Amino acid sequence: MPSHKNIKDGWFRETTALWPGQAMSLQVQEILHHEKSLFQDVLVFKSTNHGNVLVLDGVIQATEWDEFSYQEMIAHLPLMAHKNPKNILVIGGGDGGVLREIVKHPEVESVTLVEIDEAVIRVSKQFLPDMAKGFYHPKVTVVVGDGFKYLKDNVGAFDVIITDSSDPVGPADVLFGEGFYALMKKSLKTGGIVCTQGECQWLHLPLIKQVLESSRLLYPTVAYAWASVPTYPCGNMGFILCCNEEGRDLSRPLRIFPPEKEETRYYTAEVHAAAFVLPAFTRKGLGLP
Numbered sequence: 001m002p003s004h005k006n007i008k009d010g011w012f013r014e015t016t017a018l019w020p021g022q023a024m025s026l027q028v029q030e031i032l033h034h035e036k037s038l039f040q041d042v043l044v045f046k047s048t049n050h051g052n053v054l055v056l057d058g059v060i061q062a063t064e065w066d067e068f069s070y071q072e073m074i075a076h077l078p079l080m081a082h083k084n085p086k087n088i089l090v091i092g093g094g095d096g097g098v099l100r101e102i103v104k105h106p107e108v109e110s111v112t113l114v115e116i117d118e119a120v121i122r123v124s125k126q127f128l129p130d131m132a133k134g135f136y137h138p139k140v141t142v143v144v145g146d147g148f149k150y151l152k153d154n155v156g157a158f159d160v161i162i163t164d165s166s167d168p169v170g171p172a173d174v175l176f177g178e179g180f181y182a183l184m185k186k187s188l189k190t191g192g193i194v195c196t197q198g199e200c201q202w203l204h205l206p207l208i209k210q211v212l213e214s215s216r217l218l219y220p221t222v223a224y225a226w227a228s229v230p231t232y233p234c235g236n237m238g239f240i241l242c243c244n245e246e247g248r249d250l251s252r253p254l255r256i257f258p259p260e261k262e263e264t265r266y267y268t269a270e271v272h273a274a275a276f277v278l279p280a281f282t283r284k285g286l287g288l289p
């Protein structure tokens, strides 16, 4: 088997300074791909129980086993909270899973995905076909480039912007700053909603608090939601939602998927509302009443 610094004795171990003293481990059946792209270390391995796994710079991005909960929630929370989402932008998201979810909405007319690293798109098409099928939908346009720069050139263009980024180190660092939220606001149409990967309430409350507070200076409506994603740190992933319209309740879905179509495996209208209910320690840590 080829070697990788995070794989020892047949186990992948996710160690990073972002969650010191803990490490998610997955048993490896086979390394399928490893390269150093222009931006990051890109690894795909076949796990013994959780399907193929995409890892960037040593951090698990998606497993075929549990990816649906994250992809569905980051896509359907903002789209279902929007009155009429027609033009959608995804920043990051190079595995294609968020695209797969967005195109389930018949109201959507166009989706643009801006991913900085072509290697992520290429290996996802090869090794994560159920996620990457989103790339082949006729409403989808893919741009390989920096999402931050792309926003500067596309003012007032989108109903929903979804930032499916990696963690705030490396190329994704700029995607957590105040400047990025200000740029996204300029790129929204009236009534527009942004939804960003909001890290983990068990590990990153100070960072989440800082992003929420700076967002509130820009957007009249800001909310935090979360979902269970077993292979993310602490099995928990948050979402930061901001709307440029005052008085909006983003926890209330404005439409539902027809039950007979069985469009989702995690998301339901009840899960949507429940995702915005925060535990007491989270409310306290975020300075919420």
Ligand code: SAM
Pocket (backbone or CB within 6 Å): 039, 056, 060, 061, 062, 070, 091, 092, 093, 094, 095, 114, 115, 116, 117, 120, 145, 146, 147, 148, 164, 165, 166, 171, 172, 173, 174, 175, 197
């Ligand atoms: N959903 C997973 C998660 O949160 O762990 C996967 C996210 S992964 C697909 C995030 C993607 O964002 C990576 O492919 C990375 O290359 C991309 N990315 C990071 N910085 C970016 C930037 N400045 N502009 C566009 N894409 C960026």
